[in-house]
Each structure stands twice: as structure tokens, then as C-alpha cells.
Amino acid sequence: MNRLDRFFEISARGSTFAAEIRGGLVTFIAMAYIIVLNPVILSSAPDVDGTRLEFAQVSATTSLAAGVMTILFGIFARLPFAFAAGLGINSFLATTVVGSVTWPEAMGLVVINGLIIVLLAVTGLRRLVFDAVPMQLKLAITAGIGLFILFIGLVDAGFVGSTGLPSPPVGLGTGGVGSINTVPTVVFVFTLLVTGILVARRVRGGILIGLVAGTVVAVIIEAIWHLGSAVDKPGGWGLSVPSLSGSPFALPDLSLVGEFSMGSFGRIGALAAIMLVFTLVFANFFDAMGTMTGLSREAGLADPQGTFPRLRSALIVEGTGAVVGGASSASSNTVFIESGAGIEEGARTGFANLITGVLFLAAMFVAPLASIVPTEVAAAALVIVGAMMVSHLRHIDISEFSVALPVVLTVATMAFSYSIANGIGVGFVAWAVLRSAAGKAREVSPLLWVVAAGFVLYFARGWIESLIGM
Numbered sequence: 001m002n003r004l005d006r007f008f009e010i011s012a013r014g015s016t017f018a019a020e021i022r023g024g025l026v027t028f029i030a031m032a033y034i035i036v037l038n039p040v041i042l043s044s045a046p047d048v049d050g051t052r053l054e055f056a057q058v059s060a061t062t063s064l065a066a067g068v069m070t071i072l073f074g075i076f077a078r079l080p081f082a083f084a085a086g087l088g089i090n091s092f093l094a095t096t097v098v099g100s101v102t103w104p105e106a107m108g109l110v111v112i113n114g115l116i117i118v119l120l121a122v123t124g125l126r127r128l129v130f131d132a133v134p135m136q137l138k139l140a141i142t143a144g145i146g147l148f149i150l151f152i153g154l155v156d157a158g159f160v161g162s163t164g165l166p167s168p169p170v171g172l173g174t175g176g177v178g179s180i181n182t183v184p185t186v187v188f189v190f191t192l193l194v195t196g197i198l199v200a201r202r203v204r205g206g207i208l209i210g211l212v213a214g215t216v217v218a219v220i221i222e223a224i225w226h227l228g229s230a231v232d233k234p235g236g237w238g239l240s241v242p243s244l245s246g247s248p249f250a251l252p253d254l255s256l257v258g259e260f261s262m263g264s265f266g267r268i269g270a271l272a273a274i275m276l277v278f279t280l281v282f283a284n285f286f287d288a289m290g291t292m293t294g295l296s297r298e299a300g301l302a303d304p305q306g307t308f309p310r311l312r313s314a315l316i317v318e319g320t321g322a323v324v325g326g327a328s329s330a331s332s333n334t335v336f337i338e339s340g341a342g343i344e345e346g347a348r349t350g351f352a353n354l355i356t357g358v359l360f361l362a363a364m365f366v367a368p369l370a371s372i373v374p375t376e377v378a379a380a381a382l383v384i385v386g387a388m389m390v391s392h393l394r395h396i397d398i399s400e401f402s403v404a405l406p407v408v409l410t411v412a413t414m415a416f417s418y419s420i421a422n423g424i425g426v427g428f429v430a431w432a433v434l435r436s437a438a439g440k441a442r443e444v445s446p447l448l449w450v451v452a453a454g455f456v457l458y459f460a461r462g463w464i465e466s467l468i469g470m
Helices: 002-008 017-031 034-043 055-076 087-095 103-123 125-132 135-156 183-200 206-225 264-268 270-298 311-327 339-344 351-363 375-395 401-416 420-437 446-459 461-467
Strands: 083-085 160-162 170-172 333-335
Touching: 002 017, 017 206, 017 339, 017 351, 017 375, 034 055, 034 083, 034 087, 055 083, 055 311, 055 333, 055 351, 083 087, 087 103, 087 270, 103 125, 103 264, 103 270, 103 311, 125 270, 125 311, 125 446, 135 160, 135 270, 135 375, 135 401, 135 420, 183 206, 183 375, 206 375, 264 270, 270 311, 270 333, 270 339, 270 375, 270 420, 270 446, 270 461, 311 333, 339 375, 375 401, 401 420, 420 446, 446 461
Parallel strands: none
Antiparallel strands: 083 333, 160 170
16 A cells, blocks of 8 residues: 555645545546446447447447556556546547548558647647647637536536527526426535535535436436437436436447547548548647646646646557557547546545446446436535536636736637637637737747647638538
């Protein structure tokens, strides 16, 4: 135990084994939905040949890749940031990429994306970009991620939803009907209030207690009223129905491991394939950078410049997540913002990752148990953590408008466009232009200008793709 303590620096960071175990467990609970959601997204879209991925196979590789990468990150970076399939990239693959290539070829592009990111990290370029970001934007990224995951929680719980109208685009309740009209959403409200009270009163393990209490209530409600899934009937549960039928054990089907191909360049041409890789790299690169910045500050591990321990190792391993995710057909694996739930429970070191990673690996065999926590309950933890992260705005002096506008745009775009990379890109471009126009050009790093120009291309990629006939 002493060797583990010294290796992970548990005592040095003011943590304990109990806090790390509790934090690792909470992180897994907050992230467990990905075992269901990732296969839902990836198996829903046929590729250019009409082939669909099998749900059970994607679920198994999702757990495998998440478990392996979470443990590797915990050992090499020794930080409590868990990994899983990134939601932005898996949606991009399903809605855009496989319209032109096969699934193995799409995963090959993900592998190439990962190799490029690893190369950028090894050469130090990724660290240079990280250091070029001003502190105000780093704090804005943290707060933006907070508002982002808070919004994700509200949407996942059915507390707010799309109205289907130009104005207002979202409203209270499922379908934006203006009222809370489902029992699962009421369970979310109950879990949120219970957890909020426990956290406000500084009860140790408050988030975990709230999640357990909400799950117990959900299981009882389902046993009495048999609400079922929202897919089958209105008013049901989201992704996971809180009941267990049949055996809780199942052998994983790992047939998709190694099923990737580099044939996309021959199928759609080098230029079109390069544009797809460019999009993947930008989304992966800046999503991860923003998430790690926010989580390190939330854990109290960032220095005044926003740098955290073992940054280079963290950047290299994070890039490896894309390689592993693509090679296993689970989509690019990256740091998950839900790790903040475990950090709030006390996780400060990579030891928490060992707990989360082992649980992901175990989930391959007990997938029915992993899905017993309904999305509506897990969403409450996201809202709590999101609120905590938004509070970092208090550290930013926004008395100058050339600072205020980029900060606000970063936070707002990140949440309302459902993309960390979009928020970072808008913030970078606005910061470079406005600070320079305000006579503060010397404060803008030349590298930040380069990255801002890259984001302009990233945002214009649809127009560029139309020009090259993709």
C-alpha cells in the first residue's frame, strides 16, 4: 500500500485510498451510459456498402477500449481522468463519414487521426499549443465544459428538450412542451435535489449517495408501474430501464477488434480523406485539451498557468486512445468530462482510474448490471458537477470587453453547439481578433494565430468540401 501511495502520490495530493475508490466508482456510474449510447449511435447508421455494426459487438469493444485506456492513463499520467468513446466523433462517423466509406475504413481514419495526435504530443507541438492559450481562455474552457455537461444532464433527463420550432428552440420538458410530464424526469429532479442537499451540506460521498438513492427509487418505480423504455412508449426511461431480467452475465463478443482498414484513400481519393482526417484531428485535439484543462483545475492539480502534472505523458496517452478506439471499432477514445463527478467525490490520482477501468472491463461480462442506473439518475450528477465547474468564471476579470466577449462566446458556444472543440475555436478566433484590435496584439501568441486560422478552416470545412466535390 505504501508503494501504491508513493507511485500515485495519493497522500501527497491530500487524498486517501477510500476517496480514490469512491471517486473511481462514481466516475464509472456517471460514464456507464456510454456502454449503451455508443453502440446505439454506431449501430444505427449503415455504411456506404449498407453494412451496420452489431450492437452487442460495439458494446463489448466500447467497454474494452474504455477499460484499457482508463487504466493506461491512470498508470502513465497518474491523473483521475477516465476514458471512453468520444460522443462528438462517434456521431460524426455515423452521420457523415460512413456515407462515403465503409465502417472498417472509417475506423482506419480514426487510427490515422490518433497517430497524428500522438506525433504532435511526442514532438512537443501539442504542449506548445496548450501553453499558448491565455489563462482567461483556460478558465473559460473550464466554465464552458461545466455549462456543457450541465446542459447535457438537463437534456438527457428530459428536463429540457427541443420544441421543434425556430423560437424558442428548446423548452421545459420532453419535447419542449413547457412542463415536466414524465415520471423519469421527476426521478431526475428528486435525485438532483437530494444530491444537491448532500453536497451543499458537505456530506462525504454526497454524489455517490445521491446516485444510489435515485437508482433505488427508479428500480422501485419501474417494479410497480413498468414504465419500460421511451423507445417503446412515451413517458418511459431513456437509454436504460432500471430493472434486471434474465442472467446478469454475458460473454463479450470481441469480433470487431482489429477490423479497421486504410482503404478510404483509394475509395474517395486522398484529398477527401485528408479533409475527414483534418476534422477528426481538430475535434479530438481540442476536445481533449479543453477537457483536461477543466478537470485539472477542478481537481486542484493545475498550477497558476493552468499546467498540470505529467502533461506530456497525458497528451501522448490521450492520442493513443484514438488509435485504440479505432483499432477496436469503438470510435476514438478520449478523456471524459464525466470524470468530474469522481473528482468531486475526492479522486485526485490515477488510482481512481484503476477502479473505473476495472469496472469497465467487468462491464463486458455484466452488461445487464451496468445498465441498471437510468440515464435520468446519472444526469443529476452531471448537473451538479457542471454547476461546480461554471463557478470558475469568478476568477476571470471581464472588465475589458476584448476579454469578456471571447470568454462568453467560448462558454456559450461550447454548450449550445454541443461541442467543446467549437467553443474553443470560437474563443480562439475572437480572442486573437479582439485583443489585437484593442491594442493588445503583443499578448496574442503567434501560435494562437496559427491555431485560430486553422479553426477558420475547420469551421469552413463544409464549404471547402463542397468546392472539392466531396
